[in-house]
Amino acid sequence: MSNIAITIVLMLAYFVLNTVIIKLLGRKQTSLEEFGVGERSFGWLLNSFSYIGGWYTGTIYTGWFSNASTIGVFAQYVIIYSVSSLFLMFFMAKPVWVLGKVYNLETQGDLIELRYGSRKFKFVFAFLTFLFWSPWLILEIKSIGYVVQAATYGSIGFNIGLIVVSSFVIGYCFLGGARASAVGGLVQGITFTIVGIIAVYWLIVKVYGGLGDMYDMVEGFNKDLLTLGALGGKYWFSVVITCTLGGYILPGVFATIYRADSSRAVKKSVLVAPIAGVLIGFTILSLGLGLSFFPDFPADPQSSAFWISNKFGGPIMLGLMGILALAACMSTISAVINTSSVLISKDIVGTLAPKFTREKLFKYARLLTIVVGIISIIIATMNIPNLMFISVVMYDCTVQAFPAVFVGLFWKRANIQGIALGFAVGCVFSLMGNFFPETIAWGAGWSGGIIGLFFNIIIVVICGFAFKPYHKVQEIFETIKTYKEVYSKRII
């Protein structure tokens, strides 16, 4: 069997495995609640791995991996913010889950409408958070094309690869909704957590002889890779903080909380997700750290994970690396597509057409799975310069939603005036800082996102004392306080 055939057979076998398990654990979709939040029935293990699957993107095997070889340990910010975001999720798990259960919330926008009593702000908030999130969907679909091409020695083209694999993901999201997305995430999350950590550590030993030898080699060639280097401490602070706060504010995190059968099931994910996250990030980024010193290091560093897998493990390891990267891409894409389709249907279409029944919105959500998927595939096949830059800019904007959600959950005085004005001001600073950096030169090196967040929070606090809160806020906080939860022992 040729090398190309080995890698293709391995990846096809993985697709068959995914299909069988999704089919076995799937359910027929009959309602918007089932399609969007799986009828709030997911046990802790399903919820944990679907969270890991949605959180860890395929770009960790391409863009981040190449970053490790070029900017060194700076790339490990991903490990810190992954765990710190979980900390914030732990804080808000109970209030978000309880409100979701009592008031039948299915999207992040539903929570905003409930807390601040404004449908108009919900519409704007939902539209902007989707807009800020969507570049990651395009990036992940592009990563699929990249992975398939690299893992099949270039025998399957970029566009063909991304169209076929993305269509597979869109198909099971359309048919199986949130449950299919989560079950897919479970299979894919387990793959790149357990198989991934073992395989990548094996490669570290094979390539360098072990972690200690790798550090010796890096120290010998370029010590700067073991510090923050030229990027500096202020940039490091900005990246870690905006990613921590922005990452936890993504609509997919809220969908994960709603889908669990209890807030304890959400919190129980901390038994798996943080340690798994540290190990995934640390092994893969450590493997990438010293690769640039190899004489035949590829000109395109994004393909270096596949290059090193083939060099030291032949076609079987290359196929396995392809599977790991595809698993990470597929689980993220399915989570984004499912959440986005429900978000657009309920928060955008539902707000524009308030007379639409839930049955109608359910049909729209299913249809939107296909529409969002196809539009994303079409955009992903285009040559978009600076897509990674756009995605990072969007993160700076996403973080501006932090006060609306987090502060609003714990501070009764937070009100619509402060949240709306703070969000707008924060986004303006974020965009100025990224597109016209000279306008924030007075910021002494802090990023537009951090400056925007600073003013955003100040505005929320001032308006909190200047204006009255929403009249139902007392009732909402009382619901959270008095709700008696049933602690389920379900695993899947």
Added chain:
Amino acid sequence: MTKKALYTLSAIIFILLMAFITLPPVTKMLERVEPHILGMPFFQFFLLAVPVTLACWLIVWFLLECRIEDREGGKKDE
């Protein structure tokens, strides 16, 4: 320990650890290769130690909270 005290303690741990690994004056001191700790360069050790400590505290936090909630009489679905 009450639930409120547990959450306050967790918030303090989170803020201290995040400040330790992100605030520029602190990272300026940590950004060194020597001495090695557990075979890792100095800064690399802390880059790993902080998330590992956060992850371990999350587990402790969850277990303590379960104990408090069970003591306070949450319902269990058998």
